[in-house]
Amino acid sequence: xxxxxxxxxxxxxxxxxxxxxxxxxxxxxxxxxxxxxxxxxxxxxxxxxxxxxxxxxxxxxxxxxxxxxxxxxxxxxxxxxxxxxxxxxxxxxxxxxxxxxxxxxxxxxxxxxxxxxxxxxxxxxxxxxxxxxxxxxxxxxxxxxxxxxxxxxxxxxxxxxxxxxxxxxxxxxxxxxxxxxxxxxxxxxxxxxxxxxxxxxxxxxxxxxxxxxxxxxxxxxxxxxxxxxxxxxxxxxxxxxxxxxxxxxxxxxxxxxxxxxxxxxxxxxxxxxxxxxxxxxxxxxxxxxxxxxxxxxxxxxxxxxxxxxxxxxxxxxxxxxxxxxxxxxxxxxxxxxxxxxxxxxxxxxxxxx
Numbered sequence: 001x002x003x004x005x006x007x008x009x010x011x012x013x014x015x016x017x018x019x020x021x022x023x024x025x026x027x028x029x030x031x032x033x034x035x036x037x038x039x040x041x042x043x044x045x046x047x048x049x050x051x052x053x054x055x056x057x058x059x060x061x062x063x064x065x066x067x068x069x070x071x072x073x074x075x076x077x078x079x080x081x082x083x084x085x086x087x088x089x090x091x092x093x094x095x096x097x098x099x100x101x102x103x104x105x106x107x108x109x110x111x112x113x114x115x116x117x118x119x120x121x122x123x124x125x126x127x128x129x130x131x132x133x134x135x136x137x138x139x140x141x142x143x144x145x146x147x148x149x150x151x152x153x154x155x156x157x158x159x160x161x162x163x164x165x166x167x168x169x170x171x172x173x174x175x176x177x178x179x180x181x182x183x184x185x186x187x188x189x190x191x192x193x194x195x196x197x198x199x200x201x202x203x204x205x206x207x208x209x210x211x212x213x214x215x216x217x218x219x220x221x222x223x224x225x226x227x228x229x230x231x232x233x234x235x236x237x238x239x240x241x242x243x244x245x246x247x248x249x250x251x252x253x254x255x256x257x258x259x260x261x262x263x264x265x266x267x268x269x270x271x272x273x274x275x276x277x278x279x280x281x282x283x284x285x286x287x288x289x290x291x292x293x294x295x296x297x298x299x300x301x302x303x304x305x306x307x308x309x310x311x312x313x314x315x316x317x318x319x320x321x322x323x324x325x326x327x328x329x330x331x332x333x334x335x336x337x338x339x340x341x342x343x344x345x346x347x348x349x350x351x352x353x
Contacts, residue, residue: 004076008112009069009119010062016120017061022147027058029162030169033268034143037166040264041174045256046326047181054140054176056169058147061123067131067142068119074135076115078197127153128168130175134190141179143172157278163269170264174257182329189249196242248338252328255309259317259325308341315344327351 034056042048059067127149133139145168154161179185265272316325327334328351340347 003108003111004073004115005108005112006069006073006115008109009116010066012113012116013065013069013118013120013123014062016117017065017123019061020148020152022058022060022151025058025145025147025150025161025165027056027145030165031056033166034169034173037170037173037264038177040267041170041177041260042181044263044322045174045177045181045260045329046323047177047329049177049180050183051180053173053180054143056143056145056172058145060148061120061146064123064126064129064144064146065116065119067144068122068129069115070139071131071133072115072119074133075193075197078135123149125149127164128172130172130179132175132179132186134186134193137186137190141176143169143176145169145172153282157282159275159278160271163271163275167261167265167269167272167275171257171261174260174264175253178253178256178329184332185253185329188332189246192242192246192249196246244338248341249335251309251341252312252336253309254306255311255313256325256328258306258310259313263317263322312336312341312344312347316348319344320348324348 034053038049038053123146126146128143128145131142131144133141145165150165150168151161153159154164157164262272262276265275269275313325328336328347334351336344336347340350
């Protein structure tokens, strides 16, 4: 039986997301170019995809939420199970998840509402996604483009809508090429996540985690969330290095896609400098509500992954060319560490043939 009520998650997500019209964009307008983009990304990155890449899909926010809930389900259920184990010592006979059995459904609803709220908020900002279920290899990956968000972003940033669509498509196709061209990558990340979950030291029951903090503690809680201290507390110091390894790998994945979308896009996008400037402005000048939400949800870390990873890739290519950067995809031990992302020369020296 699922701990989280996933139907509630979908309903809450859709309620918060809204469903703006998106009649102007069609995946068919860029799909014919997708194979060409994939070939260009492959040639530049020296990654040879195994098999066919998934087709580009133009979706609305509810469809994106449903896809992400499906992807999140194995991880979230595993986390909830770990927290249940951590609650056993506090459990009374006839209780489940640290709560009376009669309240189990209520807990599932509340957890579902929280997960749904997260995906609903995110669905308003994401432009595209290579949807990959790391912990369930039986789920077919998808290349998703969020039509209403692309239309809104193009209007807000005052950039050509079709060029923005192509640029975002190149970014997501790059992710598909990364994971199919380096087939060990998916298993490597999944292994790190599973090891992380096994080491989760649930020092608080679900009851504690679901309880809202006192207003007097709110500022301190937000600051601890931003710095990752609560996760560090739950995992213990011995497992924290896993978090850093996952973050470093994600920084490379995201930064490499940013680097490649510019390198490949330079040949097909006349307005590339304007697109890059507009996107950078979008990320740096978010409104106060979004900045608060990003801190609470840890999305500031995601923004830093783009920046640190892209600077690393730019520096490596500037120093020794794209072939040097391709070494990062050869094996897990070739991935840059957190320190090497900040000092690309150290990584180049370590991985030199």
